[in-house]
Amino acid sequence: MPDHLSITFAALADPTRRAILSRLLLGECSVGDLAEPFEMSMPAVSKHLRVLERAGLIAQRRDAQWRRCRIQAGPLKEVSDWTERYREVWEARLDRLDEYVQQLAAKEKKTHGRKQRGKQR
Amino acid sequence: MPDHLSITFAALADPTRRAILSRLLLGECSVGDLAEPFEMSMPAVSKHLRVLERAGLIAQRRDAQWRRCRIQAGPLKEVSDWTERYREVWEARLDRLDEYVQQLAAKEKKTHGRKQRGKQR
DNA sequence: CCTGTATAAAACCATTAGGTTAATTAACCT
DNA sequence: AGGTTAATTAACCTAATGGTTTTATACAGG
Secondary structure (H helix, E strand, C coil): CHHHHHHHHHHHHHHHHHHHHHHHHHCEHHHHHHCCCCCCCCHHHHHHHHHHHHCCCCCEEEEEEEEEEEEEEEHHHHHHHHHCCHHHHHCCCHHHHHHHHHHHHHHHHHCCCCCCCCCCC | CHHHHHHHHHHHHHHHHHHHHHHHHHCCEEHHHHHHCCCCCCHHHHHHHHHHHHCCCHHHHEEEEEEEECCCCCCHHHHHHHHHHHHHHHCCCCHHHHHHHHHHHHHHHCCCCCCCCCCCC
């Protein structure tokens, strides 16, 4: 599972980390600032940051005693590109539902009357 | 972490599961068909399917002794919507790099000559 | 009814993830 | 030098993940 997309998706699969990214939309800030909204120890936030960093979603630079973090959205473009392949599926939802219902109906005809025949154990 | 987006992202953070979704773009098929390309036991694939199902990314229906799976892309729309918020960041990458470099330069000026002053321990 | 096929459930195992507290490093400021 | 602030590392815990093998269930068809 060390492919890039998997690492990115895994990094995004946590609300704390997504909140951190969201916060970074407002601009660069320190680890302390990032940690402040969460009821969680600093080391915990630090770990989240390392996950985001390994995924290439943030970068840090040293600024005196602070670590300033900024967002790096490159991997999110990969997510977007991957997701696009499925756009027509969700946009066609109702059509597909129709299709599915028709398919069900066809099946129904094939199995004619014996539908609920199973023993209910 | 039981929010919907986290569950969806977690479900997508595995190449096997993404391959399964990709396969389902071609249309409904049985668990056995889905399992065939993978060097992995059927129960393992079954577990992946349950993860996808809990995320609402697939649905199953019974067809005689087969379980026919189909894709449900609704949650992928949520992923797409979430990701869109970051589009301008990745599209502005170069501009931001400029900005960052300028910022660095400003910083450099502020700290004038004392840059590499630190003891190297 | 029995047998084969398709799939899920159970029990188990190793690894990873997300959190904690305590200790350490790094830099600033007198 | 000493103290404070910022953040990471280390060591540890628990629960979840991803896989296995073995057992059970549901259906089809002679």
